[in-house]
Amino acid sequence: MTDLSSFDTRQRLRRLVETDREVASLFAVATVCLVATFALFLLNSTVTVVPLAGFLAATGYGWYAHQAETARALTFLATVSTILVLGLITVYVFLEALPVFQRMGIRLFGFTEPIELFGVTLIPSVDSYWSTSQHTYSLIPMIWGTFVTTLLATAIAAPLGIAAALFLAEIAPPLVRETVKPGVEILAGIPSIVYGYLGFVVLNQFFYQNLEMANLGSLFLVGLVIGLMALPTVVSVADDALTSVPDAMRDGAIAMGLTEWQTMKSITLPAALSGVSAAVLLGIGRAVGETMAATVILGHTQRLPDPLQDVFDNTETLTSLIASQYGNADGLHMNALFTAGVVLFVTVMILSIAARRIELRMNRKLGGEL
Amino acid sequence: MSYPTDSALVVDDTGTAERLASGVVGLGLVTFVFSLLGLTQIVTEETAILGVGLYDFLAVGLLLMGVATVGLGVGSRVGVFNTTPDATPGAVTAALFGLGGFVVAGLLASQLLGFGTLGWLAVASLIGGVTFVGVALAPEDIGSTLPPGLAAIVVGLLIVGGILTPAFAWEPEGFSATLTGSMAIPLALSVTSLVTMWAGAKAYEGYGSTGRQTAAYLLVGINAVAIIAVLVGLLLFIASKGVGPAFQGFSLVPFEWPFVTNGYSFRPEVINGVFPAIVGTIWLVIGAVITGVPIAVAAAVFLTEYAEQGRFVGAVEIATNGLWSTPSVVYGLFGYAFLVPRLGGSTSLLTGMLVLGFMLLPLCLITSREAIKAVPDEYRDASAALGVSQWETIKSVVLPAAMPGILTGVILGVGRIAGETAPILLVMAGGLRDDAPNVLGSFEFTSAPPFVANDALLQSAPALPYQLYATITAGVSAENATEFGWATAFILLLVVLSFYAIGIFSRLYFRRRLNS
Numbered sequence: 001m002t003d004l005s006s007f008d009t010r011q012r013l014r015r016l017v018e019t020d021r022e023v024a025s026l027f028a029v030a031t032v033c034l035v036a037t038f039a040l041f042l043l044n045s046t047v048t049v050v051p052l053a054g055f056l057a058a059t060g061y062g063w064y065a066h067q068a069e070t071a072r073a074l075t076f077l078a079t080v081s082t083i084l085v086l087g088l089i090t091v092y093v094f095l096e097a098l099p100v101f102q103r104m105g106i107r108l109f110g111f112t113e114p115i116e117l118f119g120v121t122l123i124p125s126v127d128s129y130w131s132t133s134q135h136t137y138s139l140i141p142m143i144w145g146t147f148v149t150t151l152l153a154t155a156i157a158a159p160l161g162i163a164a165a166l167f168l169a170e171i172a173p174p175l176v177r178e179t180v181k182p183g184v185e186i187l188a189g190i191p192s193i194v195y196g197y198l199g200f201v202v203l204n205q206f207f208y209q210n211l212e213m214a215n216l217g218s219l220f221l222v223g224l225v226i227g228l229m230a231l232p233t234v235v236s237v238a239d240d241a242l243t244s245v246p247d248a249m250r251d252g253a254i255a256m257g258l259t260e261w262q263t264m265k266s267i268t269l270p271a272a273l274s275g276v277s278a279a280v281l282l283g284i285g286r287a288v289g290e291t292m293a294a295t296v297i298l299g300h301t302q303r304l305p306d307p308l309q310d311v312f313d314n315t316e317t318l319t320s321l322i323a324s325q326y327g328n329a330d331g332l333h334m335n336a337l338f339t340a341g342v343v344l345f346v347t348v349m350i351l352s353i354a355a356r357r358i359e360l361r362m363n364r365k366l367g368g369e370l
Numbered sequence: 371m372s373y374p375t376d377s378a379l380v381v382d383d384t385g386t387a388e389r390l391a392s393g394v395v396g397l398g399l400v401t402f403v404f405s406l407l408g409l410t411q412i413v414t415e416e417t418a419i420l421g422v423g424l425y426d427f428l429a430v431g432l433l434l435m436g437v438a439t440v441g442l443g444v445g446s447r448v449g450v451f452n453t454t455p456d457a458t459p460g461a462v463t464a465a466l467f468g469l470g471g472f473v474v475a476g477l478l479a480s481q482l483l484g485f486g487t488l489g490w491l492a493v494a495s496l497i498g499g500v501t502f503v504g505v506a507l508a509p510e511d512i513g514s515t516l517p518p519g520l521a522a523i524v525v526g527l528l529i530v531g532g533i534l535t536p537a538f539a540w541e542p543e544g545f546s547a548t549l550t551g552s553m554a555i556p557l558a559l560s561v562t563s564l565v566t567m568w569a570g571a572k573a574y575e576g577y578g579s580t581g582r583q584t585a586a587y588l589l590v591g592i593n594a595v596a597i598i599a600v601l602v603g604l605l606l607f608i609a610s611k612g613v614g615p616a617f618q619g620f621s622l623v624p625f626e627w628p629f630v631t632n633g634y635s636f637r638p639e640v641i642n643g644v645f646p647a648i649v650g651t652i653w654l655v656i657g658a659v660i661t662g663v664p665i666a667v668a669a670a671v672f673l674t675e676y677a678e679q680g681r682f683v684g685a686v687e688i689a690t691n692g693l694w695s696t697p698s699v700v701y702g703l704f705g706y707a708f709l710v711p712r713l714g715g716s717t718s719l720l721t722g723m724l725v726l727g728f729m730l731l732p733l734c735l736i737t738s739r740e741a742i743k744a745v746p747d748e749y750r751d752a753s754a755a756l757g758v759s760q761w762e763t764i765k766s767v768v769l770p771a772a773m774p775g776i777l778t779g780v781i782l783g784v785g786r787i788a789g790e791t792a793p794i795l796l797v798m799a800g801g802l803r804d805d806a807p808n809v810l811g812s813f814e815f816t817s818a819p820p821f822v823a824n825d826a827l828l829q830s831a832p833a834l835p836y837q838l839y840a841t842i843t844a845g846v847s848a849e850n851a852t853e854f855g856w857a858t859a860f861i862l863l864l865v866v867l868s869f870y871a872i873g874i875f876s877r878l879y880f881r882r883r884l885n886s
Contacts, residue, residue, distance in 0.1 A: 044712045068761035072676060078668035079677070079686055082735065085728055086689040086696075092707045093700060160593055167594040171587055180598065182874045187601045189870035191789025193835045194608065194859050200842055201852060202607075210411065212539070212548035220547075228604075231597060261583035282695075289697025291792035292835075296842055312547035319699050319792070326706070326796055341703040345696065352695040353688070 023062075023069050030058035034077075093345060097338035100137055108339060110138045130302030132329075137336040139343060141304045145219060145317040146288060146344075152223025152311065153230055153287040158280045161234030165276070168235065169242035170264050181239065188232035196296035199225045204297060213312050217299040220311040225293045230283040237282055241275025241362070242268060274362030281355040285348050291319035300324050318344050387442060387451035387573065394438050394570030395588070397431045401563040402592070404428055408556035414536075425536075425555050429529035432559060435566045436522030442573040443515025455510035455577035467517045468502025470565075481540060510577050518562070518569040525562045529555060564589070605863070612860025615853040629857055634802035642802075644858055649806035650719070650831040651865070654794075655784050657723025662730030663780055670738035670776075675764050693732035701725050702796030710797060719807060719831040720824075722798030726787045733786060737779025741772040744884065774880040778873050785869030789862060791835040800830035802840060807831040834862045 036051035062070035101108065106123050115123040126138045168177055168184075203225065204216045245268050253263040269276070294317045302321070305313035316324075318340045329337055405428065407413045417424040446453040458464075476494030479485040485493060505513040528534040538551030549557075571588045575581035619628040619641050632643030669686070677683050705725035713720055745768050753763040769776075794800075809826045841855040 041712060068759060071761050071765075072672075075668040075672035075676065078665045079672045081665055082669055082686055082693065082731065083689045085731065086692050088708060089693075089696065089700065089704045093703055096703070096707045160597060163590050164594045164597050167590045171590060172594075180594075182871075182878060183598070185874050186867055186870045187605075189785050189789070189866055190601075190605075191791070191835055191862060191866050193789065193791040193838050194863055197838055197842065197855055197859050198604065198608065201855065206411070207547075210550060210553055212550060214546040218547075228600070232601065235597070259579045259583045261586050262579060285695045289695075289699065291697065291699045292839065296839070307544045310545050312545050319697065322699050322703065323792055323795055338703055338707070341700050345700050348695050348697055348700075349692055352691050355695075356688070356691050 020066070020069070023066050026058055026062050026066070027069075027073060030055055030062065030073075033058060090345070093338055093341050096335055097342045098335070099332060100335045100339050103135065103332070104137055104339075108137065108139055109143075111140055129304070132333045135332045135336075137332075137339065139318070139340060141302050142316050142318045142321050142340060143343065144304055144308075145294075145298075145315040146319070148219045148311060149223040149226055149294065149317055150284060150287045152220065153227035154280065154284055156224065156227030157230040157234045157283050157287075161231050161279070161283065162238050162276055164231075164235045165238035165242055165279075166264060166269070168239045170260070170268060181236070184232045184235050184239075188236060190229070191292075192229060192290055193292040193296070195225050195229050196293040199293055199297040211312065215299055215314055217297050217314050218312045219298075219305070219315060222294045222297050222317070223311070225297065226287045226290050229290065229293065230286050233286060234279050234283040237279035238272075238276045241272045241279060244275065245271045271365075272362075274358045274365065278355045278359045278362070281351050281358070285351045285355070288347055288351070289319060289344060291323050294320040295323040385451070387445065387453070387576075390438050390442055391570045391574035394435050394442070395567050395574065397435050398563045398567030398570060399592075401428050401431050401435070402560055402567070405556040405559035405563065406596070409553065409560065411552070414552065425529055425559070428559055429526045431526075432522050432563060432566070433526030433530065435563070435570070436519045436524075436526060439515050439519035439522065439566055439569050439573070442570070443511050443519065446511035446515075446573065446577070447509065451576075453511060453573075453576035453578075455581075456579075457509060458507070459505055459510045459513035460582075461506065463514055464502050464506035467505045468498045470517075470521075471501035472498025481542065511573070514572055514577070515569045518565040522562045522566045525558050529559075534558070564592070567592075608856065608859055608863060611853075611856040612858075612863075614857075615850070616857035616860050630861070633805055642854060644834065644837060644861055646803045646806040647832040647834045647837040647858070648861070648865075650800065650833040651788060651835075653719060653807060653809055653831065654722055654726055654798075654833055655788055657720070658726035658730050658787055659780065659784065661724055661727025662783075663734055666731050666734035667738050667776060669735055670742055671764060671769070673739055674742040675760070675768065690732045690735050693728075694736065697792075698729065698790050699792040699796070701729055702793035704728075705793060705797035714828040716828075717797055717799045717830050718828045719798060719800075719809070720827040722794055722831070722833070725793045725797050726790065729787050729790065729793065730780075730783045733783035734776075734779050737782065738772070738776045741775025741779065742768060744775060745771045774876065778877040778880065781869055781873035781876070785866050785873060788869060789835050789866040791839050794833055794836045795839065798830055798833065798836070800832045800836060802837065802844075803832050834858065834865065838862060 033051040033055035037048055037055060040048040040051060059070060059074065062073075104110075107126050110123045110126040112125055112127070112129065114121050114125040126136050127134065128136055129138045129141050130136070168181060172180065199221060203221055207213060207218065207221050208216050249267055249271055250263055253267045254260070258266070298316060298320050299314035300316055300320065301314050302316050305311070305315050321340050322337050325333070325337055404413065404424065408424065413424055422430075442451070445451045446455060472494045475497035476490050479493040480487075480490035501517065505517060507513075508516070525534075534551060534555055536551040536555065538554055540549045540554065541547075542549065568585045568589055571585040572581040575584045616629045617627070619626060628641035629643045630648065631645050632641055633646050634642045634644075673683060673686060702725065705721050709721045709724055710717060713724075749767050749771060750763055753767045754760075758766075807826045807829070809824065814823045814825075838855060838858045841851060841858060
């Protein structure tokens with residue numbers, strides 16, 4: 001039997017040849033066809049369908065004649081394709097953003113005034129932050145908008161979510177827990193456009209009237225709505241982290257005469273800290289990438305709030321920039337929207353890898369399989 | 371039934387202190403609930419209770435709470451009440467109260483008294499510092515009751531005395547919003563009532579570690595109930611707005627449900643509906659499932675059954691997590707840059723299906739992998755012992771056993787993508803239409819490659835979430851556009867949340883069966 005887990009292609013092929021020449025030739029045909037399909041699809045050719053039919057025929061025959069080998073090869077192919085999809089996303093979003101990266105350079109993160117340090121200009125200034133007529137694009141207002149909304153959303157979702165998870169995992173009686181936990185998970189499914197509609201029709205007016213704001217829509221409201229939206233996710237994941245702390249740890253503390261609250265504060269929460277922070281990071285990732293609520297609620301002005309800390313002013317987030325401008329964008333303008341996508345993608349990737357690291361550390365620390 | 375000594379003890383236990391403390395907590399809960407309602411303007415200061423304006427009524431209650439809390443603290447210190455306080459309330463409590471003092475004093479000095487930056491910083495630091503040191507050095511009963519009690523008394527007096535009225539308006543410098551009295555009063559009421567309740571709950575248990583536990587449980591419990599209440603209230607609000615327009619012209623016999631079975635005809639005499647959007651959403655889901663699920667399940671099989679933990683598996687895990695957390699709008703950009711030019715050159719149903727399928731891939735891969743992992747190794751061993759090959763074992767033992775878990779993951783993933791708007795925005799679009807996309811009837815064979823054509827797949831199609839967005843941006847010309855939007859939101863919620871409900875309850879069911 002061959003071992004497909006080692007993905008050294010040459011070695012694998014050699015073993016295959018040794019075991020079964022027919023299977024090997026079949027695989028060779030299928031591989032050639034698949035590579036050809038992919039290449040032709042990339043080149044946007046109309047004859048893509050020919051090698052695709054060849055691949056389907058080869059796998060079809062393989063399934064009929066050598067099912068076990070074909071199945072193993074197909075599952076391997078599926079696994080590779082997950083990496084391929086991520087690679088394609090990375091390559092194509094970066095490629096489309098490249099013209100603006102080349103044009104703007106570091107000024108993509110430029111302010112209207114040059115940033116200087118000891119007389120050395122670090123980032124030259126831009127005339128305006130976002131001008132489609134002059135093709136000047138700086139992402140600074142959007143990055144600020146995303147930063148502020150994410151900060152507000154996290155300030156709401158993290159403490160309240162963790163406290164609610166503590167209630168569900170440690171305090172609530174089993175009956176309450178068993179009814180509320182699925183409920184919270186269902187609430188996590190409310191689509192963001194529904195929150196957006198609510199924000200657009202009801203909350204925007206409410207804030208406009210009751211806070212006597214100068215404009216409809218504000219970063220504050222977006223942060224509030226996204227925070228509310230991320231709450232169920234944070235509660236649910238943090239609850240999972242808390243319940244995965246072994247009972248033995250709690251029992252030990254209780255046996256030492258601690259109250260339940262003291263046990264939670266000094267044993268359970270610290271033990272689950274990695275999982276809980278992974279939950280918060282997940283929530284932050286959601287908030288950074290949240291598109292529809294921000295698009296619908298904000299007033300879309302590509303400038304920094306004046307003064308900067310005015311969270312009741314309008315600006316733009318990275319996501320809402322893309323969603324509100326893709327319709328009338330072409331050429332460099334469209335490429336500029338892709339730079340926003342690149343910044344989003346990189347930010348969220350970093351958050352995702354950090355969350356994964358923390359989660360792995362938690363698994364190691366608790367010393368068991370989760 | 372009980373011994374006389376017992377009842378004497380019980381009477382002693384539920385003495386004045388407990389009654390006073392539970393009174394504080396009870397009053398606090400009422401004040402908190404009403405001030406939250408006031409914050410949403412469901413009730414306003416005009417709402418009268420017993421002939422008194424709501425906020426005056428609540429402020430009197432808060433005043434009483436404050437007096438009672440101070441009384442509880444002082445009474446415990448002079449020995450009127452039988453309590454077991456610790457030496458100090460603890461550094462965290464002191465720091466929080468100090469911070470509260472700093473903020474309040476800073477706001478008063480800078481905004482009302484008009485001090486400069488240095489002035490208000492000095493005043494705020496002084497008050498905050500004094501509060502911090504005072505609380506930290508005081509015994510627990512005094513330190514944790516006096517500050518909340520005094521705050522409650524001050525806020526109560528401000529409102530009852532007519533200084534903090536609904537006409538109050540504070541425009542913080544550097545912010546383009548005004549804190550009006552109608553928001554400030556409920557805000558002040560809710561914060562002070564929360565803190566006073568905390569002190570009351572502590573006093574109820576006679577302070578000490580049990581007191582702290584009860585007080586913390588109270589706050590954590592209120593938080594949990596409030597979150598659930600807000601989210602459920604939100605659902606009910608959308609339902610209350612959407613049910614009316616969604617069921618306009620509904621009848622059971624003969625079955626008629628115009629909103630669900632009609633298209634958007636732009637004719638005033640016909641009820642406009644979302645039928646094309648529902649059909650479009652169904653096609654999107656079908657396409658996404660066909661694209662994403664087989665790849666996800668196959669990859670999950672390979673990762674759990676064939677592959678050994680190593681570099682390759684690690685890379686796949688990173689890729690999966692990356693795909694899982696990639697923002698939906700980035701998927702949209704990817705589809706726009708990669709798929710749209712290669713599939714007909716315009717936004718279409720097909721690109722929408724493929725992009726949503728790519729989004730579904732990591733969701734299903736993670737859940738399928740968990741499901742296959744959860745199949746006990748005994749199953750595999752038993753099958754191997756009978757001489758069954760590895761692939762036969764996977765096909766006829768492992769996959770059937772993992773199927774419920776896989777299906778649950780698919781259902782949950784479908785729930786998530788069915789509500790996605792951002793990728794559809796970029797790769798599919800499609801506005802309000804009268805006719806539903808006819809995918810099955812549009813297949814045609816052509817003589818030129820690619821030999822098969824389907825107009826319906828290569829055109830934009832409407833979908834529920836995008837339709838809701840279109841209602842906002844296009845501002846549908848009809849005058850009942852808002853009602854149409856609410857009804858669409860209601861139907862979308864119904865569709866998405868039922869997917870979630872089915873998925874979550876089937877997961878619970880199978881988990882329970884697996885454990886028993």
